[in-house]
Amino acid sequence: MTTLPAPLRRIMADGLFTDLKAMVIDTTGMAFYADKDEELARILHERLAETGVADCAAYLDMLTDGSTGAAEMDALVAELTIGETYFFRHKEQFDALREIVFNDVIERNRGVRRLRIWSAGCATGPEPYSLAIMLTRDFGMRIAGWDISIVGTDINSKFLARAREGRYDDWAFRSVPDDIRRDCFDKNGKHWIIKSEFRRFVTFQHHNLIKNKFPSILDDLTNFDVIICRNVIIYFSKETIQGLIPSFRESLTEGGWLVMGHAEPNAELFRDFRAINTAGAVLYQKSEAREARPTIGAPAPAAQGKAQAAVPPIPFDAPLSFLPKKNGRGREAPPRPAAPVVPANPPAVAGQGGGSGAERVRELADGGSWEEALRACDDLLVGNALDARTHFYRSLILEQIGDAKESEKAVRRAIYLDRRLVLPHYHLGVFLWRRDDAQAAARSFRNALTLLDGVSEDHVVSDGDEITAGQVREAIETYLKLIGAA
Template sequence: MTAPDGSFAALKQAIIARTGHDYYADKDRLLRDRLERRLTVTRAAGLPDYARLLHDPVAGAAEWAELEAEITIGETFFFRHAEQFAALKDVILPAIIAENQATRRIRIWSAGCAVGAEPYSVAILMERILGEALADWTIEIIGSDINHRCLTQAREGRFSGWALRGMTEAEKTRDFLPSPDGRHWHIDPRHQPRTRFMRHNLLSLLDGTSPPDVSDFDLILCRNVLIYFGPDQVPGMLSALADCLKPSGWLMVGHSDAVVGVPAALGVVQLPGTLAFRPPGCGTPAPLANPPPPVEWPAFTVEKPARRVPARLPQPEPVAVDPVPIPAIRALADLGALDEATAACAAAIVVHPLDHRLHFYDGVIAQARGDIARAEAALRRAIYLRNDMVMAYYHLGLLLIDGTAREAGRRMMEQVITLCAALPPSAILPESDHLRPGDLRGLVGQRLRPVGMP
């Protein structure tokens, strides 16, 4: 990008001020790359010319929307962070149901929902908990994001296999409909009436311009969003989110969101493997009166070894510069561009043939595309190159269990348990989307039960 540094600095400051994405404060190269895409599309002569477009009274608003979509990271997948969904299933949602027995109305907000995997995951979970009683309840699940492209996909409810990674075929077919192309899945229409999506900038909570209906929620999920805001903004954002809760409401943030101070409007609730927040004085959740009949729920009964939950969420680890284009490959896969991600993987493997991560992603993306032979070969190469790569064993085990080699898949899962047992409980498993060894052992247990393991 050929532009004076002053033009870039001014535009960078305007972007951070408008979106709150302090994430880009020290990521000039990444921001320049994303701006370059918009300059190419708009045919702007340079950053000063592009800045004039953003300030244009007619075309400026539309271009800001496109730029916000370009710089927003839309990474998400269904039932992300199993331990948090276990807490939702076992504690938080039953408490909310008990609290609202009289009105039988529940409002939930998924803030920063990207392409909608989180709100749809909650809709699926509510059905599992309430069973047939769901018909007697009014459940409103609002997904919001600043990225209008993501919201379009969320409303369509169409996802690539990549967004459903880690789910078995039985779990997919229970709540999704396969597309004719065999490579995409649509959320089952029965889940869509409980969800709606809207464009919303979280900064509007701080300046008073947020819509009035963004309030009175039983549960707010704002996971892996606060990491993009500056540390000076996080306390105010938490307080603003607290103001959007009912007096007995719940707030859950992500493991990667560094919460260094909890405002007075919220108290910390320690749950197995995670934290949640509630207004002070809510007390211990009451048991569910007249609970519905139990519904089979094989996917998120996560059993974990007892461990101390830290009083504050951990700061994200600094990321070293890596010449291998893993982030670019993942970004393509997260957007559902699986053919492009496959091609990027293949090109990177030519340059870095011994990088086990590239073969791992080649395998997982092939698995999402339905190319089972390629997936198995790539995952086995990843294990050959790095025989302690836990996630490669896990995904290969899933592939084999879903296929015709269930006994071989079981052996792969047993190897996962062995490798996890040798790691510290607080370790983050590489290429796992922030899973810890205990989380993965719980997931393995669920996968083994249907094939005869206790």
């Protein structure tokens, strides 16, 4: 057993050591230090030596002094915090961000052409820069000209200074494919410096999750589409975490996503979110519905009773947006056309008109003017109440507006009026699946598949954008697998 050096023993025996410990935990949230006396004593010993202060009492005075306190607390925090980080840390989470989160928010924000992301507890910056690299490389075409902001915040000013520098050694790339390092960084001696095109969205600012309230308009920490806070709250107490989660939720836009580290999900604490479990990642979506979904790879709910669940949420208005690109240029999908998708003309059926009225509806929907688009649909129905296509448009628009009940009625009406349209069956399937009515969802998906029987992969099933029979089949197969009905 090693004996502690005398100066450390002296600090730990100091009557005010406990007060200092309480102050550290209160300021940083790092309850981690509650049972780490030796580690804390070591850090305090270094600070005492550095500042020339004699004991805990004098150091406490220094920390509470109006002129020296803030700077010394900053120096102490720089020693207390643990900044372990690297690029694309925990690949499964980045896969989930790419396939689910970014596809969803980019699709939903195409009207406003804006994306706001917060990396809370970003350390020296690899996390926000990884997000910028992924957005640029995998979604570049879809977000060209958008107002993108990725803000990295941390309590440790030294980490932030290094993050702004954007200079990293090999170790920071330990789980990064060589091509990313080569394409996104410039070599400088033993270091790699992030290229300007991958840092242009990224800013850094000091922020203490415990002491600086959020959401905050003043700090511009509000209205985020995505908040990522990984490997930060693991050092905090349960009570502290309980206090932070509602603040994260309030800092998100409706439908926004909170991504925590893979080791920290605690379903109970996140019950106000919709939880999506994917392989190696749990995502939390701010949603009024606050429902839990079934888990990918888990037995179908029917076989598992009240099984937990998860799936790629496919935006109702963009049913295929999650599909990986297969255009020979990597995974990036072609830019998705704006909602709503037009019902399919199955091969056996001629186009059903729609004309300029339908185009107007599309235009309004594309611009995010949902109420107007709905009125335009209603106007169209006055002239032709039996037009299945218009009812389907209406269903998609109602979904956007948040009227799920009317939306479902409208999609059913579209199917009733013309059973040969593929996409209404598909959308009804998504609808029912979301409601956990797996059997009925599988039926709807199969109806759509039957209509596609014998149709070539490339056949375009939607006349307003380029959704092909192959894509619809692929999407349906994914759902059927999730349901356990493939």
